[in-house]
Amino acid sequence: MFKINLHLIEYAINTILRSKTKNIFITTIIxxxxxxxxxxxxxxxxxxxxLNQTVDSLPQxxxxxxxxxxxxxxKTKVANEILEIAGVADAIPRVWGYYYFQKAGVNFSLIGxxxxxxxxxxSLTKVAQSFNxxxxxxxxxxxxxxxxxxxxxDKYFNFIKPDGGFxxxxxxxxxxxxxxxxxxxVIVMSNxxxxxxxxxxxxxxxxxxxxxxxxEEIPMIxxxxxxxxxxxxxxxxxxLKISYANIFDYxxxxxxxxxxxxxxxxxxxxxxKASGLSSEEKKEIGILKSIGWKTDDVLKEKFIEGSIxxxxxxMAGIILSFVFVxxxxxxxxxxxxxxxxxxxxxxxxxxxxxxxxLSLIFFITVPIYIAATIVPSWRTATLDADEVIR
Amino acid sequence: xxKKTKILFLSFSILIIALILQLGYLFNTKSLxxxxxxxxxxxxxxxxxxxxxxxxxxxxIRNRSLSDTFLIxxxxxxxxxxxxxxxxxxQGIK
Numbered sequence: 026m027f028k029i030n031l032h033l034i035e036y037a038i039n040t041i042l043r044s045k046t047k048n049i050f051i052t053t054i055i056x057x058x059x060x061x062x063x064x065x066x067x068x069x070x071x072x073x074x075x076l077n078q079t080v081d082s083l084p085q086x087x088x089x090x091x092x093x094x095x096x097x098x099x100k101t102k103v104a105n106e107i108l109e110i111a112g113v114a115d116a117i118p119r120v121w122g123y124y125y126f127q128k129a130g131v132n133f134s135l136i137g138x139x140x141x142x143x144x145x146x147x148s149l150t151k152v153a154q155s156f157n158x159x160x161x162x163x164x165x166x167x168x169x170x171x172x173x174x175x176x177x178x179d180k181y182f183n184f185i186k187p188d189g190g191f192x193x194x195x196x197x198x199x200x201x202x203x204x205x206x207x208x209x210x211v212i213v214m215s216n217x218x219x220x221x222x223x224x225x226x227x228x229x230x231x232x233x234x235x236x237x238x239x240x241e242e243i244p245m246i247x248x249x250x251x252x253x254x255x256x257x258x259x260x261x262x263x264x265l266k267i268s269y270a271n272i273f274d275y276x277x278x279x280x281x282x283x284x285x286x287x288x289x290x291x292x293x294x295x296x297x298k299a300s301g302l303s304s305e306e307k308k309e310i311g312i313l314k315s316i317g318w319k320t321d322d323v324l325k326e327k328f329i330e331g332s333i334x335x336x337x338x339x340m341a342g343i344i345l346s347f348v349f350v351x352x353x354x355x356x357x358x359x360x361x362x363x364x365x366x367x368x369x370x371x372x373x374x375x376x377x378x379x380x381x382x383l384s385l386i387f388f389i390t391v392p393i394y395i396a397a398t399i400v401p402s403w404r405t406a407t408l409d410a411d412e413v414i415r
Numbered sequence: 416x417x418k419k420t421k422i423l424f425l426s427f428s429i430l431i432i433a434l435i436l437q438l439g440y441l442f443n444t445k446s447l448x449x450x451x452x453x454x455x456x457x458x459x460x461x462x463x464x465x466x467x468x469x470x471x472x473x474x475x476i477r478n479r480s481l482s483d484t485f486l487i488x489x490x491x492x493x494x495x496x497x498x499x500x501x502x503x504x505x506q507g508i509k
Contacts, residue, residue: 072469121464148460205468207459207467351445370469378442
């Protein structure tokens with residue numbers, strides 16, 4: 026049975042303490058490395074988690090009209106033609122767009138809904154505290170509300186129409202703060218009002234959202250739509266998921282490149298350790314062997330030594346990064362993922378416990394460091410004691 | 416057991432306890448509740464728009480997955496065409 030040899034542990038502690046400065050430096054570097062790597066992964070995991078929570082509520086297929094490389098208004102009758110494809114449950118022309126509010130330098134996302142559809146009324150009551158979409162009013166996100174208030178628009182807003190005229194819309198309600206990450210820049214109003222602001226005829230829409238009965242058939246139906254309308258862009262929810270993955274892989278990639286310096290330092294330490302022992306360390310192993318230690322014992326002692334340093338640094342790094350990311354909300358690093366936006370959201374990164382990330386970081390630090398401690402000692406310990414001392 | 420070993424075991428136990436307490440605390444206070452998730456899903460099913468509202472300075476960032484291939488060159492409303500380089504920012508006009 027495996028039994029912990031306390032004397033070996035004591036010996037390992039003493040060895041570590043003998044070269045205190047060097048070991049403190051190594052521990053600091055590993056802690057820093059673990060801290061940096063896990064902070065990046067934790068932030069990107071949290072944001073990815075946020076996105077993935079809502080990905081299933083997204084439309085299964087979006088059809089957009091392209092003209093000269095730009096998306097262009099689509100004819101609403103295309104929706105009826107898409108409905109004829111077998112397997113399509115619903116095809117809804119959707120009106121949405123952006124509105125640039127020059128005074129504050131922000132883009133609002135304007136989304137139109139069918140005012141009289143009961144479905145929307147029920148869902149709106151769940152996400153907006155009080156709302157009123159009757160007549161000329163709109164429901165806005167908290168960020169929009171704040172921006173408008175800063176510009177003295179408390180009760181209404183004057184949209185500038187493409188023909189230069191104004192369209193006055195009352196603020197009928199505000200979206201719940203819990204949805205801020207999704208609703209911060211959003212303005213929801215009736216399709217008719219939005220068509221006026223975007224200067225869109227009633228026979229046109231921004232794009233068409235397609236619902237499919239059987240999710241397995243989405244790629245098939247998407248390719249049928251594509252074959253029927255080769256000029257159109259067909260985006261499936263799978264494409265959206267891939268796009269999310271790309272954004273975050275790209276952003277964590279940028280930061281990983283920055284933390285390469287820490288990784289580089291770590292591997293220099295590893296290289297230094299693995300390339301051989303100092304004559305003093307060799308002598309120590311020689312003496313240990315000559316007083317009766319077996320190769321096995323020397324390796325065990327080195328294993329304990331490496332484990333103490335790397336495990337300590339790993340745990341300290343993980344604890345620090347949790348505090349940094351979830352309690353202090355990752356000041357500085359978070360900006361890389363958020364971008365520099367005028368309409369700031371004040372969301373909190375949700376806590377996600379991701380065993381995969383933690384073990385990934387564990388395996389690129391702890392075993393490598395332990396191996397770098399054991400391997401050169403094993404090379405020396407297998408030699409004869411007199412040869413090593415001499 | 417000598418004092419140094421005791422200190423070592425103690426510090427490791429402190430780290431493990433701190434980690435467990437921290438995870439428990441974060442799990443209870445900082446993770447998304449079901450109602451919050453439900454609200455988000457309700458909102459997205461109304462708006463039907465992908466991507467998070469974390470960057471709104473230019474539209475190609477907000478709904479990146481739906482934007483045009485060439486939007487990056489022309490879409491930001493603060494960009495003005497400028498001959499010697501490709502574009503310039505209009506800082507003064509508000």
